[in-house]
Amino acid sequence: xxxxxxxxxxxxxxxxxxxxxxxxxxxxxxxxxxxxxxxxxxxxxxxxxxxxxxxxxxxxxxxxxxxxxxxxxxxxxxxxxxxxxxxxxxxxxxxxxxxxxxxxxxxxxxxxxxxxxxxxxxxxx
Numbered sequence: 001x002x003x004x005x006x007x008x009x010x011x012x013x014x015x016x017x018x019x020x021x022x023x024x025x026x027x028x029x030x031x032x033x034x035x036x037x038x039x040x041x042x043x044x045x046x047x048x049x050x051x052x053x054x055x056x057x058x059x060x061x062x063x064x065x066x067x068x069x070x071x072x073x074x075x076x077x078x079x080x081x082x083x084x085x086x087x088x089x090x091x092x093x094x095x096x097x098x099x100x101x102x103x104x105x106x107x108x109x110x111x112x113x114x115x116x117x118x119x120x121x122x123x124x125x
Contacts, residue, residue: 002026002114004096009119012086016123020081022096022116030074033099035112036081038092038121045095047107049081059105064090088125093118 008020020036035050049060049070058070069082079096097112104111 002029002032002098002100004098004114004116006094006096006116006119009094009121011122011124014086014088014123014125016086017082017084018086018121020083020094020096020119020121022079022081024077024079024096024098026077028100029077029098031100031102033102033105033112034070034072034079035097035099035106036070036079037095037097037109038090039095039118040089040092043092045109047109048094050105050107051079052105053102057105059107061107083121086121086123088123091121091123093120 003025005023031053036048039045051058051070055072067085072079095118096116098114099112
């Protein structure tokens with residue numbers, strides 16, 4: 001069983017920055033692919049970013065490429081999402097997800113088998 005707890009959300013003005021954190025339980029965190037997804041009001045949950053178990057490979061949605069950075073610290077069982085140049089359209093609940101299968105860096109929700117409870121990010125324009 002893997003538990004994921006997000007933190008770092010809040011209210012920020014457009015153009016500002018936030019750093020989300022996700023703390024994970026489990027002794028084998030270093031083998032998980034980790035991802036961030038988000039869900040805006042009235043919309044489906046969408047992929048934001050993902051990182052391989054080693055941290056060597058990352059993948060981003062086109063909408064956040066160049067503004068967001070995903071990283072991980074396997075010694076701390078944590079994954080991060082640095083969000084810069086935030087826009088009003090980034091407003092959403094952000095979810096951390098874990099894929100316990102080591103292969104691949106998927107962008108689809110069904111590939112991830114553990115999820116956090118989410119943290120709200122609100123960007124005011």
